[in-house]
Each structure stands twice: as structure tokens, then as C-alpha cells.
Amino acid sequence: MAAVDALSFDPWDPAFVSDPYPAYAELRERGRVIYYEPTDQWLVPRHADVSALLRERRLGRTYQHRFTHEDFGRTAPPAEQEPFHTLNDHGMLDLEPPDHTRIRRLVSKAFTPRTVERLKPYVRQLAGELVDRLVEAGGGDLLSDVAEPLPVAVIAEMLGIPDSDRAPLRPWSADICGMYELSPSKETAARAVRASVEFSEYLRELIAARRKEPGDDLISGLIAAHDEGDRLTEQEMISTAVLLLNAGHEATVNATVNGWWALFRNPEQLAALRADHTLVPSAVEELMRYDTPLQLFERWVLDDIEIDGTTVPRGAEIAMLFGSANHDPAVFAAPDRLDLTRAENPHISFSAGIHYCIGAPLARIELAASMTALLERAPTLALAAEPRRKPNFVIRGLEGLNVTL
Numbered sequence: 438m439a440a441v442d443a444l445s446f447d448p449w450d451p452a453f454v455s456d457p458y459p460a461y462a463e464l465r466e467r468g469r470v471i472y473y474e475p476t477d478q479w480l481v482p483r484h485a486d487v488s489a490l491l492r493e494r495r496l497g498r499t500y501q502h503r504f505t506h507e508d509f510g511r512t513a514p515p516a517e518q519e520p521f522h523t524l525n526d527h528g529m530l531d532l533e534p535p536d537h538t539r540i541r542r543l544v545s546k547a548f549t550p551r552t553v554e555r556l557k558p559y560v561r562q563l564a565g566e567l568v569d570r571l572v573e574a575g576g577g578d579l580l581s582d583v584a585e586p587l588p589v590a591v592i593a594e595m596l597g598i599p600d601s602d603r604a605p606l607r608p609w610s611a612d613i614c615g616m617y618e619l620s621p622s623k624e625t626a627a628r629a630v631r632a633s634v635e636f637s638e639y640l641r642e643l644i645a646a647r648r649k650e651p652g653d654d655l656i657s658g659l660i661a662a663h664d665e666g667d668r669l670t671e672q673e674m675i676s677t678a679v680l681l682l683n684a685g686h687e688a689t690v691n692a693t694v695n696g697w698w699a700l701f702r703n704p705e706q707l708a709a710l711r712a713d714h715t716l717v718p719s720a721v722e723e724l725m726r727y728d729t730p731l732q733l734f735e736r737w738v739l740d741d742i743e744i745d746g747t748t749v750p751r752g753a754e755i756a757m758l759f760g761s762a763n764h765d766p767a768v769f770a771a772p773d774r775l776d777l778t779r780a781e782n783p784h785i786s787f788s789a790g791i792h793y794c795i796g797a798p799l800a801r802i803e804l805a806a807s808m809t810a811l812l813e814r815a816p817t818l819a820l821a822a823e824p825r826r827k828p829n830f831v832i833r834g835l836e837g838l839n840v841t842l
């Protein structure tokens with residue numbers, strides 16, 4: 438086991454957040470598992486370990502299917518945060534089998550590669566329209582003009598959220614996602630609680646309306662599954678919808694703008710891509726590896742586990758550093774170089790194991806659609822101003838990305 442000094446890994450230091458990759462290199466050198474006192478977590482920085490631990494059944498996204506908070510040596514979250522935790526804890530991402538298996542099986546029908554493939558024409562058309570508008574305006578903010586509206590519209594459409602109801606989705610999602618950062622503040626928690634209450638209330642009403650008048654959307658599908666076999670409680674339905682709406686756009690928005698910023702910083706790579714649009718699929722993968730949109734995921738240790746001679750005990754928390762795994766030289770040649778032609782690219786950005794991103798095929802279609810539309814319809818797209826990074830570490834993004842033509 439190695440210890441971390443204050444210099445290398447500091448998620449609250451803007452310099453680290455702006456470029457965490459050198460600190461990761463140091464962590465990977467230090468060892469396979471490193472206790473980090475400020476968050477009381479065990480950091481895992483290497484690709485082989487992250488990949489193996491994501492498939493490890495002695496770890497879990499939750500422990501509540503097996504232990505009470507007390508038995509697990511943890512305290513229950515404060516009572517005032519209950520609406521957030523009720524919402525969060527009933528989504529499949531925070532469940533383990535058998536509940537996870539039951540809900541994932543139902544939802545995955547809507548996300549098979551074949552089903553998602555059918556969305557392609559709609560996604561491409563929407564991406565084209567958004568980029569046309571950006572071009573007509575002579576430029577704008579790539580984040581708010583293209584990166585954000587595309588995945589929000591797609592997932593809202595899939596779930597059957599009417600156009601007129603979509604405005605609060607982004608702020609609700611942003612407020613809830615604040616809780617996924619390390620050690621969120623009381624204000625962050627209060628915002629997440631408010632958003633959880635409002636979002637849940639909205640969906641409860643929408644579910645009631647769809648129950649009376651079903652459509653061919655995913656919410657109507659979940660209601661049918663619920664009514665047929667009572668396989669999904671109403672809370673699970675609400676939590677599933679919120680999870681899909683939030684997970685369905687947050688990372689895609691950030692992957693789009695992180696990706697384009699990386700392209701602007703690597704003009705020879707951008708030029709190669711402009712010269713050969715068949716590089717789009719490998720470019721999407723490489724950009725997700727190069728500047729990983731979700732930097733860290735946690736797991737609880739449900740039964741003692743030994744990593745490299747160190748026993749990490751039951752009740753401990755492991756923080757897997759996805760951004761570090763994606764820059765591990767043991768797996769990626771010249772990992773800090775952006776190489777859009779990289780052929781072997783087993784990046785971990787969509788996770789692995791039972792929680793592997795259910796939306797990965799859709800995310801890939803969305804990212805390719807916006808990239809292709811921008812390459813074809815805005816071939817002279819250029820950075821208008823240096824963007825500012827969001828201060829968040831876990832969900833890595835930009836405040837905006839101003840572009841010109």
C-alpha cells in the first residue's frame with residue numbers, strides 16, 4: 438500500500454481538475470491501490486485493476502441489499518436528504534442483483550443495438566438541423582447550441598416527455614448530478630433534494646397521464662411491464678426514468694465538448710479527420726479515451742478483497758479512476774497522445790461488468806452524428822475563445838465552447 442501526498446491527487450485543486458492526467462501517471466507508478474485519506478477511499482489507477490474490479494462480485498454499487506448502514510460501519514444519510522436517496526437508490530445504477538437484473542432486463546429492450554439503430558435517421562436529422570442553425574448564426578456556443586440539445590431531445594423523445602415540458606430537465610439533472618462529486622456540500626445536497634422532489638412529482642403525473650392514455654414511448658412500456666406482472670414498483674419506474682434522462686445526456690454533452698476542445702488543441706488530428714470522415718467512429722472512441730467524460734466510479738467492498746497484497750476490508754470504498762485507466766501505458770501506446778486512428782482502444786469510459794452503460798450504442802450514434810454534421814456542414818469551425826473548465830472532477834466538462842466559422 439502506498440500513501441498519497443498532497444501534491445499528486447487533489448480533486449479540489451483547479452489545476453488538478455484542469456489536467457488530472459500527470460497526477461494519474463504518478464498514482465499508477467506508486468501502486469495498484471492507494472489509500473486516500475481526505476475521502477476515505479482506496480484509489481485504483483491502473484487499467485487492468487479497474488477492468489477486473491468492475492466485474493468483481495465482492496464489490497457493489499450499494500451495500501443495502503446485504504447490510505444495514507450500521508452493520509456496514511456507515512451512517513445513514515441525513516433525513517433531509519431522503520428524497521434524493523429514495524430517487525437515486527431505486528435506479529438500476531445503484532442496485533445490485535436481483536433487483537438490478539430485473540430492471541435492467543426490462544429497460545435493455547429499448548436499448549438493443551438494433552432498436553437504437555432505428556433511431557439513427559432521427560438523430561442525424563436533428564444533429565444536421567442544430568448545426569445548420571449554428572452555421573446560419575456564424576457560430577455560437579457548441580455546448581448549448583448542439584452538444585446539449587441533441588441528447589436531451591433524443592432521450593426525452595424516447596421517454597415521451599412532451600416538448601413543452603423539457604426546459605427544466607437540464608437544471609434538474611445538473612442539480613441531482615452535483616451529488617456524484619466527491620464530498621458534496623450542504624448546498625449541493627439541498628439543490629439535489631429540491632430537484633429530486635420536483636422531478637419525481639413531474640414524472641408521477643406523467644406516469645398517471647400515460648397510464649390513462651399510453652403511447653409508444655418507454656414510460657408507457659414500463660407502465661405496461663408494471664401492470665402486467667408487477668415487476669416494477671412506481672418508485673422504480675420514476676427512478677428509472679430519472680436515471681435514463683440524466684445518464685442519457687450528461688456524459689454525452691461533456692464528451693462532445695471535451696472532444697471538440699481536444700480536436701482544436703490538436704490541429705493536425707482535426708485536419709486528418711476533416712480530410713477523411715471515415716475516421717469518425719475511431720475518433721469518437723479515441724476522444725472518449727483521451728479526455729474521459731466520467732473520471733471516477735465508486736464501489737463498496739462487500740467482502741474483504743486483496744489487491745496486490747493489501748487487504749481492503751468489508752465496509753471500505755474503492756474509487757476507480759477511469760481517466761487514469763484510459764491513460765495507462767500498459768494498455769495504450771503513447772497514452773497522452775491523441776491518435777484518431779488508434780486501432781486497439783479498449784477504453785473503459787462506458788464501464789464494464791453488470792453496470793456497463795446501457796446507453797453506449799445510443800451515445801456512439803449521437804456522438805458520431807454531431808461530429809459528422811459539424812465536419813460536413815461547418816468545415817471551417819474554429820475555437821472563438823479559450824473555454825473554461827467546470828470545477829467538477831467526477832463529471833468532467835466545460836462551461837461552454839465558443840466557436841466561430
Ligand code: HEM
Binds near residue numbers: 685731
Ligand atoms: C458518452 C456518453 C456516456 C458515457 C461516457 C456513459 C458512461 C456510463 C458509465 C461509466 C456507466 C456505469 C457506471 C458504473 O459502472 O458505476 C453508465 C451506466 C449507465 N448509463 Fe451511460 N454513459 C453515456 C451515455 C448514456 C446514454 C446516452 C444513456 C441512455 C440513454 C445512458 C444510460 C446509462 C444507464 C441507464 C446506466 C446504468 C446501467 C446499469 O446500472 O446497469 N448512458 N454509463
